[in-house]
Amino acid sequence: MKLTGAQIIMECLLEQGVDTVFGYPGGAVLNIYDALYEYQDRIRHIRTAHEQGAAHAADGYARSSGKTGVCIATSGPGATNLVTGIATAYMDSIPVVAITGNVTRDLLGLDSFQEVDITGITMPVTKHNYIVKDIRDLASILREAFQIANSGRKGPVLVDIPKDITAQTCAYEKQPPLPLAECGLPPQERLAQALELLNRAERPFVYCGGGVVLSEASEALSAFVEKLDAPVSCSLMCQGGFDQASPRYMGMLGMHGTKTAALAIQNCDLFIAVGTRFSDRVLCNAGLFARHCPILQIDIDSAEFNKNIEVDLRLRGDAKEILNTLQGMLETKDHRAWMADVASWKQAYPLRQVSPSQDGVTPQEVLETLNRLTGSQAIIATEVGQHQMWAAQFYTYRTPRQFISSGGLGTMGFGLGAAIGAQVANPGKRVVNIAGDGSFHMNCNELSTLAANQIPVIELVFNNTVLGMVRQWQKLFYENRFSQTDLDHTTDFPLLAKAFGVKALVIEKKADIEPVLREALAGGVPVLIDCRIDRDLNVLPMVPAGESVENPILEM
Incomplete structure (x- = not known):
């Protein structure tokens, strides 16, 4: 049968078992989005607030489910907004297929409106990438993209598709997914x-x-x-x-x-x-x-x-x-x-955290209570910083694909998008994103995605009014010269959450921890928890750069 290029994309996604894609529409992908409208009963689309959020959501979907994540963006800035998310997936070997639109083939290389060489830009941070120059190659390229993303050491693949390719028609025949490359055993x-x-x-x-x-x-x-x-x-x-x-x-x-x-x-x-x-x-x-x-x-x-x-x-x-x-x-x-x-x-040598302030809340108490209330079964996503390490230290992970975090690239702003992807992939599980207030300022726009789609992610912000991990290094190695790490922001997190349409709760003292977490877990709606902690809480143990891993600092 003959289909448009955009319809072929949809059929190839269905061949691969894709049920959800994350993205943001734009001029170069209008034909693709028109096909998504036609296929909306078979492929769910989650529009994020920003293309980077879409890339992270596809990543979180993949990490938590074992399936391939898929994201879509338009040409130019839409495509470049995916790059940090693609690099994040590349560093941690996560199978993601990113589909970008581009200007029509006759406009390529002319510095046309919203044109960018996205294959050139992403070459160092993808396993492979393609630009489709002939509609007859479109289906085979998409099939190869999924095969490459999942074979051997997994990773992201980008497919760039000029707009005229998505409008042309071509014969299409359904095919099963290509077999993954076998690695075999050592000699x-x-x-x-x-x-x-x-x-x-x-x-x-x-x-x-x-x-x-x-x-x-x-x-x-x-x-x-x-x-x-x-x-x-x-x-x-x-x-x-x-x-x-x-x-x-x-x-x-x-x-x-x-x-x-x-x-x-x-x-x-x-x-x-x-x-x-x-x-x-x-x-x-x-x-x-x-x-x-x-x-x-x-x-x-x-x-x-x-x-x-x-x-x-x-x-x-x-x-x-x-x-x-x-x-x-x-x-x-x-x-x-x-x-x-x-x-x-x-x-x-147990891990033990004490707040510098009387009755102050510690992340250890919060995370251990969360662990108890969820029976160690929640999916925990994180941003990057002190809170990321605390989440790794103080929640008890019993099964794989429970912990979703940017390791290799260390991407602040990763967690909320990734939590969205994880919750969509695992609707029957509780998903909690552990954030710091610095990272939260990088992706708070994705609260609108939670609210619009009623995705019941719990956004738990450890709010210490500083860039905690960088400040910790400044304390240890830069003689307390806290250059640009004291945020002293005036953002009212609960008010901001309510403005987006997300329920807001606050933890200020120890007695708040369990009732607030119980309320958040019971609701089945998106919730932000503003958890206020002391700025002098540190991540310990810690090995200073260049020192032996055998001799961590236990106190500071």
Whole structure:
């Protein structure tokens, strides 16, 4: 049958199982939006307040569901407004397909109104991108885009489509999604070398990154560490990739990792890294990281081997397949003395937060109460800053895809859009976005998206009137010269929320915490909580830049 280019886009999205797209209309995508009107009973469209919010929503949809997120923007500024969201997805290996419109082909390269070379701009932050020059290639390009986004190390793909392509007609035939590229297992001799290291270890340390979540390897990881009898630490991107209620869990490792994890890395005799790229925030000082023991790295991307740190043995492949294979080869281990050491450290060095002000509210109390009231089952999105670390430290993540946060790029303004995407993908779950007041000022316009669509996200703003994380560094390393980090804003957050049509609540003292959270959770409507905390609360532990991850600061 013959369809317009815009209709072919819709049919290709349906082929891929897409039920929701996020975007913002404009001149170059008018034909696409006309087709969305025609297909509105099969494809839901969420119009965000800003294209960056659409990109983050597609990202949050993907992270929380395991499906591919899709966003749409018009040419020029619409397309460039997606770039930060695309880069965020790229840094964290999230499958997103971004569809942009462009000027008609005869106007390309002429500095036409709202023309921009978006494929050139996004080349460094996409797995691949396309500009469609022939309508006969449109369907195959879209199918390839989804295949590439989900094969191997996942990531975003952009498809730029000139407006005249969306208006032309072409024959279309429905096809099943293309098969994903198989990664396969490492050579048998490498698996044998890994087994030898595992058998020899008496104090193994298993460290997991976002690849565990992306490869659906959580169950395989759990079975592997039970057989190995090892403790586990997770990166920021792997929160929930291992059940944090397990006695094996030590907390995070790195700049804001736990003292338990720091002591464990000092004393382990084998470091096993699964699905992690050894970020500088984890290594802190690469020359001092796990220098006394062999390192075994499991990763799907060979470019990550020996990039940030030299490792002793590399296993390239899908984390789930490799863990299942190693677990099948391994005899059950007994490291009870080592596990007893870990348990004693956990007891000796718990995470504990005290407010500098009498009856002041601490994020620990708020998040632990939220965890109790939600039974550890909520999806928690975050912005970037102190609140992000507190959300990772003080909520107990039991399952993968519960924690939605910008790790690699560290994008302030990410969380609210991502929470929208997560809530749309998971209508039966409670979604809470943990924000700081600095990040909230970057995306508060998306409250209008919550209200217009009655998306029941809870926006929990830790309001300390400062840019907390930057201020913390200024306190430690810049002799309290607080340059541009004291916000002292006059924004009335509850009044602003009400202006957008969102219910507003306030936490000012300890006694407010539970009743306010209960009210927010019970409503089934979008809610903003203005949670007022002391500006001198810090994220601890903390490893100063360039120092060893083994020696975190516990007090300041």
